[in-house]
């Protein structure tokens with residue numbers, strides 16, 4: 258009992274004081290949580306207000322990444338996890354899940370975040386972008402924050418961690434170091450710093466081990482142990498690293514990380530150089546190229562001739578400018594937009610989605626879309642070929658980091674299995690439906706040619722020699738889109754029905770430039 262002695266009452270007051278203290282702590286924490294939540298919500302509202310034109314907004318690689326990251330990661334860690342843990346939030350939680358269920362909301366997934374990570378990696382790789390520049394929103398050296406967005410310590414951490422998960426230790430470690438730099442520097446936004454130095458080190462140390470820099474991995478691992486002496490993984494890694502270091506001192510060779518097969522290919526190396534503009538034709542090579550106005554023998558075009566700009570003579574590659582009206586472009590995109598699917602490679606029955614081709618596409622059949630007849634006629638007029646054996650029009654859209662790695666448009670067996678009587682793909686006619694802010698050129702690695710998209714222009718090239726044998730010099734690619742998005746439309750003309758329009762020569766071209774086939 259408490260009444261019999263003051264000492265017990267004193268204890269009661271102590272307990273009461275303790276409870277007050279605990280409640281104070283609770284309120285303070287709740288207040289902090291609310292403030293954090295408020296700041297989080299304010300910042301989202303601000304970012305939502307900033308978005309303006311959506312094509313333009315998501316044309317910025319950093320906006321695309323942070324939007325996905327915010328939905329996959331930040332909401333969970335900043336709002337749902339901490340708040341839903343406190344039990345009085347149960348009612349809110351149920352209300353919220355009910356509301357989300359009602360509108361059938363499915364947010365982006367971890368897979369989306371990985372996709373966005375790989376897109377940034379590809380851009381960095383092909384355009385050789387500095388990590389610290391990209392983190393500050395600078396795509397071209399010298400430009401001052403043109404994207405107006407920069408990444409927080411937590412964004413960089415998430416990127417670095419994801420990159421290490423796919424064994425991209427080199428870029429992964431750079432992003433983790435960037436996260437560390439941003440953690441120690443001025444905090445950017447509310448999300449930062451919700452990542453700790455130890456968390457970064459937990460990924461950075463194994464990344465350097467993956468890169469073969471065992472000594473640095475060991476040193477960083479020790480930094481974890483300085484901060485958390487009983488960190489389980491760090492203790493395990495310490496034993497592992499010290500064992501490896503001891504072996505290394507006795508000259509046991511380590512396994513070397515191998516470059517992926519494709520990056521060893523000559524055409525891939527040339528492709529990245531052509532996309533970056535490091536490799537191009539010399540003025541001497543270009544001096545025989547011509548521009549001219551052509552009516553192609555069609556009366557109508559005497560009044561409004563085609564504007565032809567030669568880009569390569571043999572094999573023949575040319576731009577035809579101002580072929581599509583803006584209104585036609587709008588109609589094409591309007592009709593296809595709703596039916597776009599992730600592009601595949603390979604022949605119909607065993608085609609798959611791969612990193613080789615990252616875009617979405619759909620087909621527009623001429624029969625089903627009579628409004629296309631004028632465009633079809635124009636394609637015949639400009640190429641001088643028949644569309645009798647042509648494919649439907651293919652509409653393609655590439656997002657940030659979207660690309661199509663070097664490939665041939667013709668198929669191996671001259672089209673016997675997939676194209677039957679039509680024969681192989683003779684000529685590619687590619688319409689550019691918009692200008693691309695940065696990147697997205699059509700690249701011909703063996704011709705040292707990068708063709709930048711020009712809205713309304715048509716790019717044409719022959720994939721086959723005049724004897725209809727495959728021309729291996731026509732390997733080509735779509736460079737990754739660095740800023741903006743890219744819309745194109747493909748038409749493939751086939752061999753059949755062109756007998757009188759593109760006659761063969763007297764000799765066979767079979768096997769010419771065969772050495773380029775697998776290069």
Ligand SMILES: O=C(O)CCC(=O)C(=O)O
Pocket residue numbers: 653661666697698699700733734735736745747
């Ligand atoms: O996107 C490009 O510029 C090239 C597209 C291409 O080669 C194709 O779709 O076959």
Ligand SMILES: [Fe+2]
Pocket residue numbers: 664665666733
């Ligand atoms: Fe192609």
